[in-house]
Amino acid sequence: MSHVRSIRSRIHDLIEEAWAGATTSGALPPIEADARPAFEIERPANPDHGDLAANLALKLARPMRRSPLQIAEALAEAMATVPSSMALSEVTVAPPGFLNMRLSPRWLEGLLDEARAAGDDFGRVAQAAPRHFNVEFVSANPTGPLHVGNARGAFVGDLLCRVLEGAGHEVTREYYFNDAGLQIRNLGASVTARKLGEAIPEDGYHGAYVDDLANELPDDVWEAANEEGADREAVVADWAQERVRAGIEASLQRLGVHFDVWKSESSLHDEGWVSRSVERLRDAGHIYEEEGATWFRSTAFGDDKDRVVYRSGGQPTYFASDIGYVSEKFSRGFDKLIYIWGADHHGTVARVRNAAEAMGLPVDEVEMLLVAWVRFVREGVEIAMSKRTGEFLTLDELLEELGVDAARWSFASRAASSPIDVDLELAKKQSAENPVYYVQYAHARISSILAKAAGAGLVPAADFTNVLHGDDVASGLARETLRLPEVVEDGARDEETHGITTYAMELATAFHAFYRDRRVVDVDDPQTSAGRLALVGVTQAALRNALALLGISAPESM
RNA sequence: GCCCCCGUAGCUCAGUGGACAGAGCAGCCGCCUUCUAAGCGGCCGGUCGCAGGUUCGAAUCCUGCCGGGGGCGCCA
Numbered sequence: 001m002s003h004v005r006s007i008r009s010r011i012h013d014l015i016e017e018a019w020a021g022a023t024t025s026g027a028l029p030p031i032e033a034d035a036r037p038a039f040e041i042e043r044p045a046n047p048d049h050g051d052l053a054a055n056l057a058l059k060l061a062r063p064m065r066r067s068p069l070q071i072a073e074a075l076a077e078a079m080a081t082v083p084s085s086m087a088l089s090e091v092t093v094a095p096p097g098f099l100n101m102r103l104s105p106r107w108l109e110g111l112l113d114e115a116r117a118a119g120d121d122f123g124r125v126a127q128a129a130p131r132h133f134n135v136e137f138v139s140a141n142p143t144g145p146l147h148v149g150n151a152r153g154a155f156v157g158d159l160l161c162r163v164l165e166g167a168g169h170e171v172t173r174e175y176y177f178n179d180a181g182l183q184i185r186n187l188g189a190s191v192t193a194r195k196l197g198e199a200i201p202e203d204g205y206h207g208a209y210v211d212d213l214a215n216e217l218p219d220d221v222w223e224a225a226n227e228e229g230a231d232r233e234a235v236v237a238d239w240a241q242e243r244v245r246a247g248i249e250a251s252l253q254r255l256g257v258h259f260d261v262w263k264s265e266s267s268l269h270d271e272g273w274v275s276r277s278v279e280r281l282r283d284a285g286h287i288y289e290e291e292g293a294t295w296f297r298s299t300a301f302g303d304d305k306d307r308v309v310y311r312s313g314g315q316p317t318y319f320a321s322d323i324g325y326v327s328e329k330f331s332r333g334f335d336k337l338i339y340i341w342g343a344d345h346h347g348t349v350a351r352v353r354n355a356a357e358a359m360g361l362p363v364d365e366v367e368m369l370l371v372a373w374v375r376f377v378r379e380g381v382e383i384a385m386s387k388r389t390g391e392f393l394t395l396d397e398l399l400e401e402l403g404v405d406a407a408r409w410s411f412a413s414r415a416a417s418s419p420i421d422v423d424l425e426l427a428k429k430q431s432a433e434n435p436v437y438y439v440q441y442a443h444a445r446i447s448s449i450l451a452k453a454a455g456a457g458l459v460p461a462a463d464f465t466n467v468l469h470g471d472d473v474a475s476g477l478a479r480e481t482l483r484l485p486e487v488v489e490d491g492a493r494d495e496e497t498h499g500i501t502t503y504a505m506e507l508a509t510a511f512h513a514f515y516r517d518r519r520v521v522d523v524d525d526p527q528t529s530a531g532r533l534a535l536v537g538v539t540q541a542a543l544r545n546a547l548a549l550l551g552i553s554a555p556e557s558m
Numbered sequence: 559g560c561c562c563c564c565g566u567a568g569c570u571c572a573g574u575g576g577a578c579a580g581a582g583c584a585g586c587c588g589c590c591u592u593c594u595a596a597g598c599g600g601c602c603g604g605u606c607g608c609a610g611g612u613u614c615g616a617a618u619c620c621u622g623c624c625g626g627g628g629g630c631g632c633c634a
Binding site: 058062068141178294295304307308310311318319345413418422442448501502509513515557558 | 572584
């Protein structure tokens with residue numbers, strides 16, 4: 001696999017080198033290692049400030065007790081002397097102490113060569129220390145089909161996994177489902193009642209899918225359920241639960257989301273993870289008995305109150321399973337666990353992390369990412385989301401209305417922590433105007449150009465020498481195209497994906513501008529055509545790879 | 559009452575320590591005999607919830623307040 005390092009990290013190295021050089025030569029005073037500030041390299045909004053700007057001099061002003069402008073001058077001078085300085089065509093100092101840089105077209109041409117050679121791997125980032133992540137998401141109980149409320153977690157989780165993989169990490173996608181609790185039993189009771197033509201119990205499930213399950217219940221299961229001594233509702237529940245789970249898996253498949261591991265709560269009990277983990281807590285002195293129940297002293301780790309692990313009847317709580325689960329996950333060798341939960345679970349974050357800490361597990365590697373609520377509204381009226389009343393919009397229905405690409409885009413382009421409102425009538429109307437098509441269109445347009453060129457016997461240049469030389473428009477497109485690795489780095493660092501949608505939009509805009517200003521296919525000028533064909537080829541790969549990170553298709557024609 | 563999240567343009571959302579605050583949609587005005595007009599150009603639009611503070615620099619960090627949502631079970 002061949003990666004292309006981000007421009008930002010290369011320039012960062014260049015400036016570090018210049019800093020070291022300026023220190024050695026005495027142009028800048030040495031500072032203590034622990035006073036060394038971190039500094040940023042950014043893309044200035046104002047083009048007059050160059051292609052890149054660094055704020056190192058501003059950061060050094062305090063520890064060096066010198067004016068930032070002086071420091072910036074010294075750094076700029078030192079930058080001219082380091083071997084990699086050929087990357088920059090210009091370095092200027094701007095108040096209050098920014099280093100503004102322009103990238104040399106020649107250097108960018110070399111990067112384009114690398115990017116083309118990387119192909120589908122362009123945009124993937126080499127990871128010095130790759131980690132193995134366990135990302136657990138959706139994890140809805142198999143008591144009914146997935147509804148739109150589950151959609152955001154499914155997309156956010158999958159998108160996060162794709163970005164982590166793009167940044168060089170290994171990821172296991174995991175779905176945890178409760179097959180041991182009261183809710184499953186209620187599902188069994190509901191289906192049984194329907195099968196018998198009786199009224200569904202008050203706390204049962206009422207959706208139309210319950211009728212479907214009753215109708216589909218195989219005769220042999222029903223017979224087994226009715227055998228002497230059999231727990232009829234439990235037998236029906238076992239069958240129904242698996243049936244619903246398989247339906248959930250199929251729905252997720254339609255979203256382009258697949259899971260590596262389906263983990264059941266009962267397996268944690270069967271394999272002894274729950275009891276062993278509670279014993280581990282007890283050995284560490286964090287378990288006590290009171291009022292007949294068994295408690296975890298969560299308050300010792302800053303929680304509001306202690307938490308029950310075994311009820312006074314002896315049954316384990318859901319929290320007990322969480323404790324067993326976190327140990328079980330680490331036993332599989334993951335470096336980091338990410339739980340993607342709905343915002344309504346924030347109250348359980350502390351207790352699970354506290355239990356991990358109490359068991360001596362690396363609590364800093366246990367992260368809960370809370371996904372904000374989505375309110376679905378139709379014509380101004382909120383759609384109730386209750387599995388119990390059976391009034392909900394399913395995930396499949398949402399996809400029917402929106403389409404996978406548009407749905408993925410709409411969730412990818414917003415921070416997971418932001419609560420959002422989706423008016424379905426509006427969403428349907430806007431799906432035709434969705435920015436996702438703008439990006440796909442740029443990709444398809446390039447396909448069309450490449451096909452046209454091939455038909456005219458034009459071939460892309462073998463290398464990028466002089467392709468950008470003297471052409472600001474081409475250089476602009478190249479800079480934008482070569483920004484992808486940076487965007488992936490940011491996404492993995494922030495565990496967010498909306499940077500990628502923003503980038504995809506900006507790259508599409510840059511391409512459309514190039515299309516307007518530069519003719520690619522020109523049989524009268526095969527040399528120029530060859531260069532531009534090579535350039536838009538890399539741009540197309542960047543678009544395709546960015547869309548792939550989002551799980552969105554890159555059509556050849558529209 | 560305590561805890562968490564959110565408050566940026568008419569709408570939906572980016573920007574979370576850097577240089578005059580951005581995009582999409584909506585609205586208005588232009589551009590197809592030329593590689594896909596699902597495109598391009600232009601205009602309109604914001605006391606970044608409010609008030610203090612920290613900083614060379616604050617939409618961004620801190621404190622308080624206002625508004626919206628969520629959570630505080632021997633449910634899951």
